[in-house]
Structure formats: structure tokens, C-alpha cells
Amino acid sequence: MSTTAVTGWPPSRQEETKSFLQLHNLRAWIVWRPDELLMLSGYFPFWGASLLIYFADAEPVLFVPQIEPRDHIPGDLRVLEYPWGDLKCGDPYSVLVSAVGDQLAKNGVNAEQAGMNPGAFRASLPIQAAEQIPIPEDFAGHLSTLAAKRNPAFANLYLRKTPQEIDAIRVANRVANIGLQAFFDNSQSEATEAEVAAAVESIIYRQIGCDGIFHSRAWAMVQSGPNSADAGRFNRSTGRRLTNGDLVVIELATCVNGYWSDLTRTVAVGRPQSEAAEILDLARDAQQAAIDAIRPGISAGQIDAMARDKIVAQGFSSFFTHHTGHHVGFRYHDPGFLIQPGESAVFEPGMVITIEPGVYVRERGAGARIEDNVLVTDSGHEVLSRMAGTGGDQL
Amino acid sequence: MSTTAVTGWPPSRQEETKSFLQLHNLRAWIVWRPDELLMLSGYFPFWGASLLIYFADAEPVLFVPQIEPRDHIPGDLRVLEYPWGDLKCGDPYSVLVSAVGDQLAKNGVNAEQAGMNPGAFRASLPIQAAEQIPIPEDFAGHLSTLAAKRNPAFANLYLRKTPQEIDAIRVANRVANIGLQAFFDNSQSEATEAEVAAAVESIIYRQIGCDGIFHSRAWAMVQSGPNSADAGRFNRSTGRRLTNGDLVVIELATCVNGYWSDLTRTVAVGRPQSEAAEILDLARDAQQAAIDAIRPGISAGQIDAMARDKIVAQGFSSFFTHHTGHHVGFRYHDPGFLIQPGESAVFEPGMVITIEPGVYVRERGAGARIEDNVLVTDSGHEVLSRMAGTGGDQL
Numbered sequence: 001m002s003t004t005a006v007t008g009w010p011p012s013r014q015e016e017t018k019s020f021l022q023l024h025n026l027r028a029w030i031v032w033r034p035d036e037l038l039m040l041s042g043y044f045p046f047w048g049a050s051l052l053i054y055f056a057d058a059e060p061v062l063f064v065p066q067i068e069p070r071d072h073i074p075g076d077l078r079v080l081e082y083p084w085g086d087l088k089c090g091d092p093y094s095v096l097v098s099a100v101g102d103q104l105a106k107n108g109v110n111a112e113q114a115g116m117n118p119g120a121f122r123a124s125l126p127i128q129a130a131e132q133i134p135i136p137e138d139f140a141g142h143l144s145t146l147a148a149k150r151n152p153a154f155a156n157l158y159l160r161k162t163p164q165e166i167d168a169i170r171v172a173n174r175v176a177n178i179g180l181q182a183f184f185d186n187s188q189s190e191a192t193e194a195e196v197a198a199a200v201e202s203i204i205y206r207q208i209g210c211d212g213i214f215h216s217r218a219w220a221m222v223q224s225g226p227n228s229a230d231a232g233r234f235n236r237s238t239g240r241r242l243t244n245g246d247l248v249v250i251e252l253a254t255c256v257n258g259y260w261s262d263l264t265r266t267v268a269v270g271r272p273q274s275e276a277a278e279i280l281d282l283a284r285d286a287q288q289a290a291i292d293a294i295r296p297g298i299s300a301g302q303i304d305a306m307a308r309d310k311i312v313a314q315g316f317s318s319f320f321t322h323h324t325g326h327h328v329g330f331r332y333h334d335p336g337f338l339i340q341p342g343e344s345a346v347f348e349p350g351m352v353i354t355i356e357p358g359v360y361v362r363e364r365g366a367g368a369r370i371e372d373n374v375l376v377t378d379s380g381h382e383v384l385s386r387m388a389g390t391g392g393d394q395l
Numbered sequence: 396m397s398t399t400a401v402t403g404w405p406p407s408r409q410e411e412t413k414s415f416l417q418l419h420n421l422r423a424w425i426v427w428r429p430d431e432l433l434m435l436s437g438y439f440p441f442w443g444a445s446l447l448i449y450f451a452d453a454e455p456v457l458f459v460p461q462i463e464p465r466d467h468i469p470g471d472l473r474v475l476e477y478p479w480g481d482l483k484c485g486d487p488y489s490v491l492v493s494a495v496g497d498q499l500a501k502n503g504v505n506a507e508q509a510g511m512n513p514g515a516f517r518a519s520l521p522i523q524a525a526e527q528i529p530i531p532e533d534f535a536g537h538l539s540t541l542a543a544k545r546n547p548a549f550a551n552l553y554l555r556k557t558p559q560e561i562d563a564i565r566v567a568n569r570v571a572n573i574g575l576q577a578f579f580d581n582s583q584s585e586a587t588e589a590e591v592a593a594a595v596e597s598i599i600y601r602q603i604g605c606d607g608i609f610h611s612r613a614w615a616m617v618q619s620g621p622n623s624a625d626a627g628r629f630n631r632s633t634g635r636r637l638t639n640g641d642l643v644v645i646e647l648a649t650c651v652n653g654y655w656s657d658l659t660r661t662v663a664v665g666r667p668q669s670e671a672a673e674i675l676d677l678a679r680d681a682q683q684a685a686i687d688a689i690r691p692g693i694s695a696g697q698i699d700a701m702a703r704d705k706i707v708a709q710g711f712s713s714f715f716t717h718h719t720g721h722h723v724g725f726r727y728h729d730p731g732f733l734i735q736p737g738e739s740a741v742f743e744p745g746m747v748i749t750i751e752p753g754v755y756v757r758e759r760g761a762g763a764r765i766e767d768n769v770l771v772t773d774s775g776h777e778v779l780s781r782m783a784g785t786g787g788d789q790l
Contacts, residue, residue, distance in 0.1 A: 087716060130727050236523070
């Protein structure tokens with residue numbers, strides 16, 4: 001594992017966003033999904049009903065509903081409030097759309113000079129994660145009259161993280177490691193999968209208030225014994241009790257202050273049968289081979305092959321049907337190229353990816369996956385999710 | 396509190412859905428959001444990528460991605476699988492849209508005879524709750540070529556629950572009450588808000604595997620002392636430590652097997668100051684007054700007034716700015732009329748609503764809300780969320 005610092009960092013978030021706008025002759029871009037807001041402003045919304053206008057040649061303007069907490073909004077952001085949640089407030093979105101129009105007009109930006117991502121189907125969950133805010137169906141349509149341009153290249157902004165963003169993803173991984181330690185401690189015979197998962201989620205939630213953490217939430221899914229063989233199709237926790245000899249897989253999604261870690265560990269309860277142990281060793285070896293090869297300039301397809309070839313060589317090719325990894329950090333799954341067979345996109349410094357090969361064999365009643373989050377550095381890589389003494393160094 | 400059984404139940408879910416289709420000259424309705432699937436088929440999806448065609452004159456057909464767990468799909472549902480998650484599967488949604496078209500054609504249903512709700516902005520979270528499945532932006536557009544009709548009256552199907560659905564909402568409330576007991580037990584001086592909330596979420600997750608529960612997840616938010624005064628605008632947990640004299644509010648959303656409970660309790664740590672105690676007593680009195688009046692035929696506005704008038708009479712009208720309640724069960728917040736001033740819609744047997752007046756006074760550093768889930772019965776009501784011995788009877 002290389003720990004060389006990254007000197008060939010991408011430009012600052014501001015420079016990169018302004019380059020995107022200039023390249024596409026845009027003077028403004030509108031965002032409201034939690035991950036988009038976080039990326040462009042460092043602000044992670046509570047309700048998911050905030051909206052940012054990012055101007056090419058003026059300071060950004062953030063609109064928040066009146067019911068939004070204000071204490072985690074970066075101090076240098078200009079904030080305008082719109083009515084919400086009060087019995088007398090009427091339709092908050094028409095007020096918002098009108099206010100957005102005013103700000104664009106004030107800056108002389110017409111609809112052909114402004115763009116947005118109209119989609120709504122995948123986004124990071126805001127802090128209030130139990131239900132989406134009721135955004136009306138015609139909201140994007142109304143905004144389109146103010147911001148007519150679409151550009152899929154916006155998604156490229158997710159690919160390279162800045163040093164500040166890396167630090168935040170590091171914190172998410174540090175917190176996730178506290179959860180992993182609870183997983184190792186609780187994966188004992190007779191505990192149910194749900195009990196183990198609940199212990200992991202609980203300790204992660206408890207980190208709120210420590211070291212600047214205002215939001216910390218995990219989704220832990222634990223599968224044991226025969227259930228671990230399903231871990232390549234879905235991850236959930238059942239009431240099954242762990243039994244000596246089981247392999248136990250945890251899939252752990254952790255969101256800290258808006259930044260995400262996506263980890264998997266597999267442990268054995270007691271001494272596994274040799275058929276299960278072989279699967280676990282193979283997942284470990286395949287994962288390490290892929291990680292060892294990560295450096296700028298190598299393609300995602302080459303990294304996928306490093307893991308896949310190991311699994312194929314042992315005769316398990318049909319038991320590893322999914323990709324080897326994806327980008328991560330602003331979401332549980334960031335947009336961008338996958339680490340999969342034949343993918344020609346190459347790694348650049350500042351990218352953060354998961355490496356997560358798995359082997360799932362129903363006939364053996366066992367499955368295993370190991371997943372880490374890896375930063376591409378100037379000369380190699382740094383595994384962000386393994387930390388001595390926090391549990392994360394235990395594979 | 397009335398506990399009279401409901402004899403004037405709404406028709407069965409199947410009868411009511413078919414009546415909706417007949418009334419609007421529809422031969423099929425397509426759903427894919429988790430709460431819509433649950434309502435029309437009793438099936439709660441894992442990934443959120445399943446789709447159901449409900450036919451007016453044929454058995455429904457459920458499409459699930461290949462990676463979907465199958466063990467909680469009702470045995471009498473006809474299930475068709477489409478490819479997903481395999482490296483070789485290409486675009487799963489084009490396969491799905493094509494398969495949906497085939498089923499509609501086979502039943503002789505054209506686009507003008509089929510409808511759907513095209514919106515995507517608010518839905519129950521599926522079992523995999525950490526991130527939405529990546530439904531492509533043009534999915535609803537493609538489906539629209541097969542199902543062209545829109546009808547907001549579909550939302551009316553949420554209003555009256557069947558006896559089976561009431562039983563499932565009862566289970567969600569029973570589990571939520573186990574969480575409330577943990578709230579009461581953990582609301583001790585020196586605990587942080589996040590620690591109390593984590594204990595509640597944890598014990599609810601641990602119910603998986605008990606009594607037919609395959610999915611149990613909570614979102615608990617705890618606000619103490621001065622933070623409780625914000626509970627009318629937002630609910631979250633911070634690292635603040637509870638202190639003697641605090642009011643402590645918990646907002647608790649619980650999803651069990653797809654059915655939701657939405658509860659709030661407020662307790663005092665030690666002995667509260669009289670100014671805080673007055674607020675808590677007022678919230679309790681206002682809530683009980685509203686609950687006591689619930690019966691078929693009374694309007695939502697009248698029930699709102701029962702609570703609001705108490706608060707106004709004590710001079711706190713400006714400290715209760717939100718509505719008194721909403722429908723609940725298929726979602727954290729079901730669609731339908733609100734219990735708010737002037738609302739003329741009337742209650743019918745089988746409706747399940749929240750009653751949740753609150754009083755939040757920043758100047759006193761205190762806020763309180765009590766929220767229960769109430770079933771409208773033939774002759775009155777039954778509070779589903781208060782159970783002797785489970786903590787829920789403690790207000």
C-alpha cells in the first residue's frame with residue numbers, strides 16, 4: 001500500500017465546476033439533490049428541499065426552506081429562505097421557482113445559458129432519511145423554463161475528489177471502521193444477523209457530536225451461513241442465528257456529514273469448513289491483487305482483471321457475476337465508470353473507488369466479499385478504509 | 396378510548412381497486428413504488444425495482460429483477476423475472492418495458508385503457524433503504540407509451556385500510572412501542588441525544604426474525620432541552636447531553652414489513668421547570684381532546700380545532716404552526732387530506748391517522764409533541780399506538 005501524498009491533485013472544486021460551465025457555454029447550473037449540493041457547496045441538506053444556483057461569474061445562491069436547520073450551512077454561502085411547513089405558507093415550490101427566476105434575471109442569465117440535471121431517480125439521502133420531501137411532479141418542468149440546458153458531462157465532476165473531500169471521506173471510513181469493530185465483536189454464535197447489524201448501526205449513530213460529526217448514519221446488512229451465498233444478489237439481515245463454522249458477510253453503507261463509505265467484510269464464526277475457508281481466502285486474494293495494481297494510468301478493466309483472473313484461475317468464474325467496483329464518496333454509489341471487464345477508462349489521482357470482488361457458492365452454503373475504499377494517488381494508491389487499531393485493518 | 400370493532404369496513408382491497416378501475420374505464424394500472432406495490436399486492440420489495448400490472452379482469456402480474464429475494468413474495472402472485480445485476484444483462488429496464496408491453500398485449504389492453512402514477516418524488520423506502528435503485532430517467536416515459544392514463548383518484552385508495560392492513564399497522568406500532576420503551580429507559584441525564592436515538596433504532600432492528608417480522612427499521616430523532624423547541628421545524632439528534640429539567644422529544648418513524656407507524660413522545664428528565672411542564676401538559680391535553688372526538692362523520696377540521704382551541708385558549712397559538720395530523724400506514728406520511736384548520740373532509744371507518752399537536756417555545760427552551768396513530772372505527776376510534784406494558788401507554 002502506497003501512502004504517498006497526492007501532488008497532482010485535481011483543481012479545486014470551484015475551478016473544476018467553472019471549467020465545466022465555460023466549456024459548455026453555461027452561465028449557471030442549478031442543483032437540489034443532496035449529493036449535488038454537497039459537491040458544489042460543501043453543504044449537506046437536512047430536508048432535501050434546498051436548491052443552489054451555481055453561477056459562472058458570481059457567488060452561488062442557496063435557497064433553503066424556512067424549516068431547514070441553519071447551523072451546518074457553510075458561513076460564506078449566501079442563503080435565501082423560502083416559506084415551508086407553516087400553515088399559512090401556501091405552495092412553497094411556486095415561491096421557490098419564482099425566487100430562482102429572480103436571481104437568474106438579476107444576473108442576466110436566460111434559460112439557454114442555464115442548465116440542470118432534471119432526473120430524480122437516484123440521489124444521496126438527506127439527513128432526514130426516512131422519506132423524501134414531497135417535491136411536486138411538475139417541479140423540474142417549471143425549473144426547465146428557467147434552466148433549459150442538459151449535460152451528462154456534469155456527472156464527470158463526481159470523479160475526482162479534492163483534498164478536502166478526501167479528508168471528509170476519510171472521516172466516513174474512520175466511523176465505518178468503528179462499526180466494523182462492532183461487527184467483529186458481535187459475530188458470535190447464537191447472535192442473530194439482525195442483532196449484529198443493529199449493534200453496528202447503533203455505534204455509528206452514536207458518533208454524532210464527536211469531532212465535528214453532525215450526521216452519522218449506517219445501513220448494515222449481515223448474512224450468515226447459507227445466507228452468505230446470497231450476498232452477491234442482495235444484502236439484508238434476517239433472524240437467523242450465527243452458528244459455528246459460518247461465514248458472515250457484512251455490507252456496510254455509512255454516511256457521515258454527507259460523505260459516504262461503502263465497505264464489506266467477511267468473517268468466520270469459529271473454524272469454517274475447508275470449502276468455506278477456500279472461498280474466503282480467494283475473495284481476500286482477489287481483492288488484494290486488484291488493490292495492489294491501482295495507480296494512475298491503469299484502466300478499470302485491467303484492475304477488474306487482476307481480481308477476476310484469480311477467481312477464474314481457481315475455477316470459480318461463475319460465482320463472481322458482478323463488477324469489481326465503482327466510484328464512491330458523494331453517494332453510496334457515485335456516478336462514473338465501473339471497474340468491470342473491458343472498461344477502458346483509466347484512473348487519475350483523486351479518484352476514490354471501491355474494490356469488492358466476491359465469491360458466492362450456494363452449493364457450499366457460503367459466500368465471501370471483501371470491499372475497501374481506495375484513493376488513487378500520484379504514484380499508486382492509499383486504502384482509506386483500513387486503519388490500524390480501529391478494526392478496519394482486519395480483513 | 397373506544398375499542399369497538401369495525402363492522403362497516405371498507406370493501407376488500409381487491410374490490411376497491413377494481414371499482415377504481417371500472418369507474419375510470421381502465422383495464423389495467425401499473426405500479427412500482429414500494430407503497431403502491433404493498434397496497435395492491437401485499438408484497439413489499441427489497442430493491443424497489445419490481446413492477447406490478449393490476450388487471451381489472453385478470454390476475455395481477457409481478458415483475459421482479461433477478462437479484463430480488465423471493466421468500467417474502469405472496470405465494471399466489473404470478474411472478475416474472477427480468478435480468479439484473481449480472482455482468483451480461485445489458486439494460487434491464489428495456490427488457491422490463493418490453494415484457495410489460497407483452498403482458499398488456501396478451502390481455503388485449505391498449506395504452507388508453509391502462510394508467511399509472513408517473514411521479515417519482517415521494518414513496519416509501521424499500522427494504523434496501525440506503526440508496527434508490529438507478530431507475531433511468533426515461534423509464535416513466537417509456538412506460539407511458541404502454542399506459543397513457545393518469546388519475547389522481549388513485550391516491551384515494553390509500554385512505555381506508557382493510558382489516559388485514561390494520562393488523563399489519565398494529566404490528567408496526569407494537570414494534571415501535573418497544574422502541575419507545577428504550578427511549579423512556581435511556582432518557583437519562585448525561586446521555587447524548589444520538590445515544591438515546593441509537594438505542595431506539597437498534598432494538599427495533601433487532602425484532603427481525605420475531606413473529607413473522609422480516610423487515611424492521613426505524614428512524615429515531617431525539618431533541619432535548621433547547622433543541623426540543625426546534626421540534627416543530629425539524630427532528631434530528633445531536634451530540635447534546637441530556638440535563639436534569641430538560642424536555643426530551645422523540646420523533647419515531649418505524650417500518651415493519653413495509654407498514655409504517657409514526658409516533659412522538661415527550662418526557663422530562665428529572666423535574667422540569669414549571670414553564671416547560673406547562674408546555675408538556677398542554678400538548679398532552681390538546682392531543683387527548685382531539686383523539687377523544689374522533690368518530691366517523693366528524694371532519695378533519697373539527698378534530699384539528701379540538702386540539703388547536705386548547706392551545707389557543709392557553710395563549711400559545713403562535714407556537715403550534717403545523718397541522719394536527721395526516722394519514723399513515725403505507726408510508727410515513729400517506730397521501731390524503733390533512734387534519735388542519737378548515738378541512739371539510741370527514742373520517743370514515745378504516746382510516747388511520749396521526750394526531751400530533753405540538754407546542755414549541757424557543758424563549759422557554761422547551762418544546763413538546765405527543766403523537767399517536769388512531770384507527771377510525773364504526774362508532775369511534777381505537778388508538779393503535781398505546782399498549783399496556785409496552786411503554787406506549789406512557790404519555
